[in-house]
Amino acid sequence: MRVGVLTGGGDCPGLNAVIRAIVRKGVQEYGYDFVGFRDGWRGPLENYTVRLDISAVRGILPRGGTILGSSRTNPLREDNGIRRITENLAKQEVDALIAIGGEDTLGVAARLAREHGVPCVGVPKTIDNDLPATDYTFGFDTAVNIATEAIDRLHTTAESHMRVLVVEVMGRHTGWIAVHSGLAGGANVILIPEQPFDLDQVCAWVASRFQSSYAPIVVVAEGARPRGGELILKDDTRDSFGHVRLSGIGEWLAKEIERRTGNDARTTVLGHVQRGGTPSAFDRWLATRFGLHAIDCVRDGDFGTMVALRGTGIVRVPLDAAAERIKTVPPELYEEIGVFFG
Ligand code: F6P
Numbered sequence: 001m002r003v004g005v006l007t008g009g010g011d012c013p014g015l016n017a018v019i020r021a022i023v024r025k026g027v028q029e030y031g032y033d034f035v036g037f038r039d040g041w042r043g044p045l046e047n048y049t050v051r052l053d054i055s056a057v058r059g060i061l062p063r064g065g066t067i068l069g070s071s072r073t074n075p076l077r078e079d080n081g082i083r084r085i086t087e088n089l090a091k092q093e094v095d096a097l098i099a100i101g102g103e104d105t106l107g108v109a110a111r112l113a114r115e116h117g118v119p120c121v122g123v124p125k126t127i128d129n130d131l132p133a134t135d136y137t138f139g140f141d142t143a144v145n146i147a148t149e150a151i152d153r154l155h156t157t158a159e160s161h162m163r164v165l166v167v168e169v170m171g172r173h174t175g176w177i178a179v180h181s182g183l184a185g186g187a188n189v190i191l192i193p194e195q196p197f198d199l200d201q202v203c204a205w206v207a208s209r210f211q212s213s214y215a216p217i218v219v220v221a222e223g224a225r226p227r228g229g230e231l232i233l234k235d236d237t238r239d240s241f242g243h244v245r246l247s248g249i250g251e252w253l254a255k256e257i258e259r260r261t262g263n264d265a266r267t268t269v270l271g272h273v274q275r276g277g278t279p280s281a282f283d284r285w286l287a288t289r290f291g292l293h294a295i296d297c298v299r300d301g302d303f304g305t306m307v308a309l310r311g312t313g314i315v316r317v318p319l320d321a322a323a324e325r326i327k328t329v330p331p332e333l334y335e336e337i338g339v340f341f342g
Helices: 015-030 042-046 081-091 103-116 140-161 176-184 199-211 249-261 271-275 281-300 331-340
Strands: 002-007 033-037 049-051 096-101 120-124 164-169 189-191 217-221 265-269 305-310 313-318
Touching (some): 002 015, 002 042, 015 033, 015 281, 033 042, 042 081, 081 103, 096 103, 096 281, 103 120, 120 281, 140 164, 140 176, 140 271, 164 249, 176 189, 176 217, 189 199, 199 249, 217 249, 249 265, 281 305
Parallel strands (some): 096 120, 120 305, 164 265
Antiparallel strands (some): 305 313
16 A cells, blocks of 8 residues: 655644654554655645655654645646646555645545545644634644743733733634633733724723733734724735735734824734744644544545544544635634633
C-alpha cells in the first residue's frame, strides 16, 4: 500500500504532528510506503513530491508549520485540474490519499472521493476552530494561548498609561479565537463577526472601565464589523483565491474610540504570530490522535471519510461534512460571556 499525504490551506501548529503519526503508524504497524505531496493540492496537480519516511518525520513533533509546505491552490479552479490530479496519483502509484486541511482543502478531497472515486481520507485543521463536524481543530488551542499571553501583557502596559488597548485577533468568519482568548485574558470588550457591534455601546463599556480606574482591553476578531459597517470599511478586497483580505478593523476601532471618548488608544494586530511556532500540548495530542485514526481509515478502506473529535473520542464522519457550513459562535455563549463586558 502506498499512501500520499498533503497539507493545504493556511498552515497551523500541529500539522507536523499529524504527518508524523500517520507515517510512524503506517510504516511500523502496517508496512506502508508514503509519498509527500508539496504545497497542498499543487503537489498532486503538478506531480511535485517529497520523500516521506521515518527519517523525514524524526524530530518534527514540536515544530510549527508543515514539512510538506502548504498553499491555497484549488484544483477545481485550474484547467483540467481533476484530470491532472488523478493522472499524477496514478503515476505515483498512490492507493490512498490523506488530505489535511480546512474547508477548502477538504471540500476538494470530498469531491474527488464522491465524483471521481479517489480514495481520500480527511484530517480537519484550522486555528479558527470553525469546522462543524469536529468539536475542536488542532491549532486553535495554540492560537488561543498566544493571544491570551498577548492580552496579559497588554493589560500591564495599558494600566501604566491608562489607555485603551485594542487587540485584533484572527477570525475572518467566526470569533472563536476572540471569545476564548478574550475570556481567558480578562478582556473588557470582545467583538466577533457573528454579532455586528454597536460603536456607542463599545465606547460606553470603555468609559465605564475607566470610571473604575482600570484601562480597557478590547479584543476584536478581524472579521468583526460595526452595524452599518459595510459603508465604513469599504476597502476590503479579494485576493487571487477569492478570499476577502480584511482591512484593519483594529486600527479603525482604536481611532473611533479615541475620537468619541477622548481616551488615548492603541492597536496590536497579532496576525500570523497566532499561526506560527510550536504547538501546545493539547494540539500535539489532538493532531497525533487524528493522524493515528486517519491511517486506520486507510487500513480499513474507509474512504470519503474524515476523522473528528466528539467529546473525548475520535470518530469518522463523511468528508462532505467538512465543507457544508462553518461553525459559528452561538449567541448564547456570546451572551453568557457578555457579563464581563464594561
Ligand atoms: O483560515 C485561517 C486564517 O488564519 C484566518 O483566520 C485568517 O483570516 C487567514 O487564515 C489568513 O490567511 P492568509 O495567511 O492567507 O493571509
